[in-house]
């Protein structure tokens with residue numbers, strides 16, 4: 001079966017051209033003599049997809065033959081972005097396609113721009129899942145991703161008069177060539193109903209009689225590894241009306257409403273919830289969680305049963321990773337299936353569950369932890385509620401034996417939260433069951449141990465670990481920054497760093513080499529020109545590429561402190577205005593770029609976006625300021641915008657209040673692309689500092705351990721005068737919208753400044769001044785930039801995945817032969 005090379009699709013330009021033209025004619029149904037860029041993109045994608053499917057089939061046959069322990073990665077969110085460039089690069093056929101297209105009169109890059117983003121996720125957590133899937137495929141791990149196929153991804157951000165408006169992202173409008181619909185891979189998922197006691201062979205049994213059944217249909221997304229034949233699968237579930245009809249309503253003649261009811265089933269996979277705590281406790285969100293978990297587990301168990309008949313082997317063949325608590329209802333579902341359907345004993349089932357599940361948490365704030373009201377869970381999933389009560393009973397009994405009658409601690413650790421709204425604490429359920437709880441950076445684990453999960457850490461210290469996040473260099477360097485990559489490969493004399501990123505350290509020795517420095521600066525210049533063009537088309541603002549491009553792109557959140565950035569920009573503007581004309585020559589020109597979405601219900605975050613626009617309006621139209629300072633907001637920030645912006649940045653800001661960013665992954669993408677970081681000692685930044693040295697970054701601000709004491713000081717902690725002055729400018733209406741910005745200004749008043757903007761302001765300005773000084777010393781700046789890339793190796797998701805594979809999942813590579 002393997003090695004029949006001549007059976008594979010051919011990749012020479014002539015075969016590729018024929019293939020593309022055939023798809024124009026037979027798939028897109030256009031004339032091969034007349035088709036536009038979008039149609040060419042569609043045909044091209046189908047041609048690539050054929051090659052993907054070939055490898056994907058071989059990989060799965062090989063996995064089936066070898067039957068290794070498999071990893072199943074459960075996540076409610078995957079932020080994949082575009083697929084075309086990534087696929088052809090990983091398949092190793094980009095240049096062949098580019099040649100073939102050239103001869104047809106098309107430009108590969110232009111066609112790649114036709115693709116829309118798959119934005120089935122919110123931010124960091126979701127993009128991390130996508131990066132980790134790329135590493136799993138590349139490192140040949142036998143892994144599957146499971147998630148939901150939302151019809152509407154993360155909302156599109158429109159800016160109207162400086163205000164954010166949300167629009168639906170109906171991303172499937174023009175079809176999606178990267179997925180394969182599997183109408184025959186489908187499972188019924190049940191909701192509601194009652195639980196009854198029944199006797200079976202003299203034993204009491206619980207029988208769930210559901211009230212609604214929805215069908216889950218699989219959509220497979222093949223994901224190719226780089227420089228390997230392996231292609232793994234991301235299986236996303238879509239809800240379809242069930243084949244099981246409610247005969248009664250049909251027979252009673254209520255045909256129309258019966259059809260309408262069935263159609264409602266589809267709403268389950270309709271829309272991605274924006275990351276927003278106010279959505280907690282929503283029925284539809286719980287149904288989404290259970291829907292994808294139930295379908296995935298049926299699929300996983302079916303695959304296991306194909307070649308095994310004893311559940312004792314289950315933990316040797318299956319690792320289940322829960323991405324944050326969102327899929328944690330899987331724990332109760334595994335128990336239900338093993339006990340009610342497979343008739344295992346409680347103890348046997350619990351033993352299996354504890355061996356297969358691991359859990360990674362991505363948050364720092366205890367109030368961000370997910371809770372499901374008991375009434376809601378009891379209504380939607382009555383049997384699961386019983387199981388969770390039983391898990392909690394056993395857990396509490398075990399705990400009492402260990403810690404005695406410490407009721408405060410027992411109630412803190414209980415899976416059930418009593419009080420106003422009695423709720424299930426999904427994090428406590430996850431920790432009680434999972435063999436490993438991972439944090440996403442070293443300092444994040446410390447915070448989990450000392451604060452958020454202190455009680456649990458004291459009970460089970462060995463469960464708590466961390467795996468510092470990483471990102472894939474395939475997407476964040478090879479796809480998005482080809483100029484820099486060819487330069488790196490030339491100087492290293494190899495392209496192997498794309499698979500073995502530690503080789504980047506080889507650049508260190510050339511960091512001061514004038515030839516490399518020159519080429520490095522040229523590559524940056526070309527990327528800045530591309531970004532400048534994009535900015536001008538979007539906002540009409542002309543920016544000079546000689547200015548420092550200073551970028552902050554990420555979700556808008558108070559703890560990420562975009563407000564600190566804007567207040568710093570106001571300060572810079574105010575200083576320039578008050579300078580003697582002759583002194584202005586010494587000002588380092590800046591283009592400040594901010595981008596990101598605010599959760600639709602997050603008022604303060606939306607005001608930050610409006611303030612950014614109001615300040616930009618004033619600065620950019622001030623003839624006095626010219627190229628010394630510009631501020632632009634990039635609308636609708638997403639993965640493909642990041643791919644354009646990051647390579648064109650000089651400086652990037654990661655300025656969260658210490659102790660609030662669990663890891664941060666944007667910083668790693670900038671680092672790999674040789675952008676200098678201006679950052680606080682928070683999340684993974686601490687580890688970045690250790691890799692590249694504090695003198696190659698601009699660090700500032702309170703440290704994680706300072707923050708609690710600073711907060712205690714309250715109003716005693718006086719913000720510096722410069723800070724008071726810029727806040728006053730906003731308050732007094734210097735940028736208009738005085739009343740609207742009042743509540744935003746209130747959040748940083750002395751005594752109320754929870755995120756410590758006032759406290760950190762002076763050191764922030766110093767770090768900015770240090771960045772200015774470094775920028776004018778081109779030799780120094782470029783050296784720092786080269787050393788950033790050279791020191792970024794640790795932050796590849798390849799390293800993260802190797803650690804998970806060895807320390808958490810216990811899986812081995814399974815490389816499909818060519």
Ligand code: 26M
Pocket residue numbers: 122123124125126128273274275276277279280285362363440469661662663664665683
């Ligand atoms: C919650 C309720 C309802 C709907 C959505 C949510 C929700 C969705 C996503 C809550 C949180 C979500 O993601 C959190 C997240 O992205 N955390 C980030 O994870 C990154 C990867 O580990 C880290 O680098 C970031 O520091 C962390 O903020």
